[in-house]
Amino acid sequence: MHFHRPTYPMEDLTGPEEFFCQLADLEEEYRRPPHRRARRKKPLLAAALAGLTGISVLGAVAASSCTLCYAVSSQGEPPLAYVQGERTYTQAVSQVEEQVSQILHTEYDYPEQTQMELAIAPKESVQSPEELTASLMETVPQVREAWVLTVDGVAAGACAAREEVEAALDLVKEGYSNESTTSVTLLGDIQINLDYLPAEEELYDAETLAGALMLPGEEEEGPLLTVETVEEVTCTQPIPAPTQEQNDPTGILHERKTLQEGVDGLEERTDRVTRRCGVEISRETLATKILTEPVPQIVSVGTAQGVDAARGRFLWPTTGQITSPFGYRTIFGSTSFHRGLDIANSTGTDILASARGTVTWAGPKGTYGNLLILDHGNGFTTYYAHCSQLLAAKGETVDQGEKIALMGSTGRSTGPHLHFEVRWQDEPLDPQKCLP
Ligand SMILES: [Zn+2]
Known part of the structure; x- marks a missing residue:
């Protein structure tokens, strides 16, 4: 990092009036998005600073919404950020180095390609160390930002856009749904956060992420994402014919004779079925409707013993x-x-x-x-x-x-x-x- 306080030739010096004019120009300039800013700030700035003759710098700066600060930039590029002092910059650089080292699992040094120059910029554009860290992270080609899905603290995959992660979750819900599904719930702590990943790490599209989320997990743990569905299922089932016994005093003890054959009935039943990842975990009968009543089987049972039975x-x-x-x-x-x-x-x-x-x-x-x-x-x-x-x-x-x-x-x-x-x-x- 090169850090130097610029010096200006005496003939560039201007009076206070001209200084405020130039300050106003600067303000307008810096309110534009960074990539749309003209690259003529240096002469402007030089002229503005040169105007600080009969008036104190603090007084001039306090009178406007601008502040005296440092511009951080690569050689020949528009400023990356404005910071209050050198300390902010060095803090941010060490944070970037720490973050990138963690992400890449290897020692990383931020390249010494930026420099700081004294500048005047709108107060709201001056960045804190955290904001500057984020700005500098964008200049590191080895990492990139992505939307990372975590389930109960475990990273499940990342997409370029938050909408793709959300679409993947919707696909998983659809995957476990059918025409009788009344509700689908994703269980567990599900977070979608913007985070930095190694640049070479593959980002998923919605379908791929959904597929990964629905894959059976290791051993008996099941898939990473637990999806609970509730269905209302209607089915018909037979009602077994009941048996009615009648005593027969002329029959031998325990001897059974069928007097009337039974016929099974039919009922319609509606169940509420709760499943996790497709596996039934509970079932509750909501309603039953008898379609046809069963016809009982009637059996006579003998009670006669000894001589009576003979x-x-x-x-x-x-x-x-x-x-x-x-x-x-x-x-x-x-x-x-x-x-x-x-x-x-x-x-x-x-x-x-x-x-x-x-x-x-x-x-x-x-x-x-x-x-x-x-x-x-x-x-x-x-x-x-x-x-x-x-x-x-x-x-x-x-x-x-x-x-x-x-x-x-x-x-x-x-x-x-x-x-x-x-x-x-x-x-x-x-x-x-x-x-x-
Ligand atoms: Zn005998």
Whole structure:
């Protein structure tokens, strides 16, 4: 920086009147924008200063809206700025050097290409160190000003114009919106500030910045910008047919029969759905409207147990003479409980399935002799004992009335007969009460 106090030859000196005239010219000149100013200030200034003979400088300057100051300029260029003193300039230069060094991450020296000259300028054009710093920053080709978008303190990108950053934010909002969106909110602390960037750093256009803002972020953090949308969504959905149960005293306990098929209904539902970056975070039902009512399914549920449940379900398994009924009996002086019904006939008489069922036992079993057990699948089982021959195998399903065995006298038996048991949940019932 060159700093010198100009000196003027004696013949340029003028009287106070002429000085004020020239001062007025100067004022007018400096009220124009800097780039439109004429480059003739130096002779004018020289003449003006030369006029300070019979009057004090302070007095002359105080009388006008101008002030005595220093013009900062590059060689041969119009003044960059006016400052009060050298200190302002050196402060500004060191601020510029500090700022640019930070931005470029490297040591930066402001080039010594400006000089200071004594000048008279309008008071309002005299710059503070901060204003001069901004003026000098504009002369540094390694940095440039741009509008930087920050989200929660993190720089997201920069554009040349503030409008482009705003357009990018609008594009992001549009990107998460659809025809049912009622509101779009950008969450977090969003700032758009004019800042200096390295000159080679790429500036985004609105579309590019919007794209960067909508990219999935690192790991599970999600995109940099969180966009909350609220939608009102209407959809139709089925209403499941309800089931109505009716007790049936003639049905076997827990046995279910469908009396009427159900038909699903249809309803229209309006939900308010809140999403963040497209991901649903909450849903609230605003309204439902039933379009068609469901038709209930009606089911009867049996309540009958034991003998009550057995009625009408069993047939006589064979023919012959009842020789011993169900219940307590005395044989040879001792009392015992007879769990079945004995029906006597000749050996080889047909034995029929008393009801449809599955064979769960077919073979000899202790005092029963050759035994066949049918499970009827509804809590009932039937036993056919002392058979001479078994005609159905374990696992086989037989129909009611199907021939399953032949009468005999195997096991603990005194003559050919069928020992027939009917059990409800494994408890023997009186067969005669169950048979027609
Ligand atoms: Zn018996």
